[in-house]
Amino acid sequence: MTVVVRVENVSKKYQLGNIGTQSLKGDFNRWWARMRGKEDPFAKIGDESQHQNGEFWALKDINFEVKQGEAVGIIGKNGAGKSTLLKILSRITNPTIGNVKIKGRIASLLEVGTGFNPDLTGRDNIFLNGAILGMTKREIAAKFDEIVDFSGIEKFIDTPVKRYSSGMYVRLAFAVAAHLESEILILDEVLAVGDTEFQKKCLGKMDDVAHKQGRTILFVSHSMQAVTTLTNTCIFLKNGQLKSQGFTQEVIKGYLQSDPSALEQLIYIDSPSNLEPKVTKVEIESSESSNSQAYGKPMTILFNISTPSPIKSAALSFQVMNSMDQPVTHLLVMDSEIPIARKSGLFELQCHIPKVRLYPGNYTLKVHFADRFSKQKYQTIERICPFEVGVYGEIRDYYWGTGNAMYVEDCDWSVVCMDQYSKV
Structure with missing residues (x-):
């Protein structure tokens, strides 16, 4: 190709600290400071390049x-x-x-x-x-x-x-x-x-x-x-x-x-409120480091919730969004299934996915927190906890081609025996 x-x-050098000093007096003052082992009098605060004669290499x-x-x-x-x-x-x-x-x-x-x-x-x-x-x-x-x-x-x-x-x-x-x-x-x-x-x-x-x-x-x-x-x-x-x-x-x-x-961006963190219920933390426990997830392996998503007062029928859900910000799957838990935030305080919930079947690619979470009884929506938190799904040790080239699917369904294959073709 x-x-x-x-x-x-390719290297690119910029000269720092020279703006407004392109004069004989400015050049002399800089030279004299250098001769005495002093710092450049025209260097900017925090300029790490001042010990390199005011040179900054943006590319090297x-x-x-x-x-x-x-x-x-x-x-x-x-x-x-x-x-x-x-x-x-x-x-x-x-x-x-x-x-x-x-x-x-x-x-x-x-x-x-x-x-x-x-x-x-x-x-x-x-x-x-x-x-x-x-x-x-x-x-x-x-x-x-x-x-x-x-x-x-x-x-x-x-x-x-x-x-x-x-x-x-x-x-x-x-x-x-x-x-x-x-x-x-x-x-x-x-x-x-x-x-x-x-x-x-x-x-x-x-x-x-x-x-x-x-x-x-x-x-x-x-x-x-x-x-x-x-x-x-x-x-x-x-x-x-x-x-x-x-x-x-x-x-x-x-x-x-x-x-x-960059690693800090992988975890969502917020401060509790004394006025309203909030999701204060969302963290992914992936099969690999740095929110990398192997296809077919388990994953756990941790949620911390702060509730200053009891909620009658709390509901927490999250959508997995692909890189085009399209929802791929939606997981929900309600108070009627397990007790959530029935008392004031701090709560931690875990959502365990035994086998991730998302197609290889990059994803984020969109989290929803509400009271189903009063229909009050507390929060919708978008584009948090980015994670990557990869396939390791799999050779099926056509199967994992770019854009082929959003997720892979579990299935069982079997061969149905048919009568062998014979000539009349």
């Missing part, structure tokens, strides 16, 4: 290749160098050291405001972006209605984009990047802005672009569910260095294990 992106020994010796039709995730904490790398790939900035070779047209959505002329209307910016990609006016016009319909901002398409809200802006920007004919699509946190419904549309469109249209995608996100759904391979950046690359699920597992703050 053809290599369309090749990154060779990055090497990787992306082949045509691949969908590659790029993950890491804030400040890891993800956005800097995408800016270099998009030709917005140049590397200090190294080379980037790209084969094909690139459409980028890096941040709200990138790629649009604020004084032009939405309509004009669609045609401008298409022209930059080398498309003819007729080709852009053929995609125009589809772009506008997807963005959902038909009423404002002839309004200058500088008057758009950030949500409207990213709607149109994503629609343009995803629908115009580029061989390579570069996306940076496109799910960070916009409502839930539009985020679902984005995920659906990116899945279509990646798996059906065969275009190359480089995708940065803090959503491990989205990265796992959309990409097959992944790159993990830490402090500007490439820590690991390979199959997405393996790289994400290593990232979660190396980052304590």
Whole structure:
């Protein structure tokens, strides 16, 4: 398969502490402080690079290749160098050291405001972006209605984009990047802005672009569910260095294990209230570490509930949501089945699943807490406790193909003997 992106020994250096000091006096003061072994007088508070002559390496010796039709995730904490790398790939900035070779047209959505002329209307910016990609006016016009319909901002398409809200802006920007004919699509946190419904549309469109249209995608996100759904391979950046690359699920597992703050996100915690009942903790006990769950193995979900006053008929339920935020299964327990919160205090409930049959992928929980007798809804908690279901030691390639199913049903097969065919 053809290599369309090749990154060779790429490093990017920024000079810190120089803003407003580009003068003979400023340069002399910095030099004199350095000669006396003192700190840079213009360095920012908390600048860890001040002992390196004000140099900050956002990227250091990055090497990787992306082949045509691949969908590659790029993950890491804030400040890891993800956005800097995408800016270099998009030709917005140049590397200090190294080379980037790209084969094909690139459409980028890096941040709200990138790629649009604020004084032009939405309509004009669609045609401008298409022209930059080398498309003819007729080709852009053929995609125009589809772009506008997807963005959902038909009423404002002839309004200058500088008057758009950030949500409207990213709607149109994503629609343009995803629908115009580029061989390579570069996306940076496109799910960070916009409502839930539009985020679902984005995920659906990116899945279509990646798996059906065969275009190359480089995708940065803090959503491990989205990265796992959309990409097959992944790159993990830490402090500007490439820590690991390979199959997405393996790289994400290593990232979660190396980052304590990422592990904290796997457990939902809230403070008790003296005024109303609350779910104060939700935790998954999975078969593997870091909320990784082997298909066919048991799983336990723990719930802590705080109740300042008794509840007559409490009900607790949760839905397992897939990476497209669609419910896959719904589990419920009621006070009529086991006593729940009949007295004030703190309670812990356990839901034990003997054999998880969810299809391989990434999931979250959506928890509901209510009083069925009074019909009062206390809480609905969404997108918590992300976990991954994987298959280990299973060879049935067609069975576990991407998008084949949501869960696997238990079944028994048998052979029914039939009379052997004989010639007349």
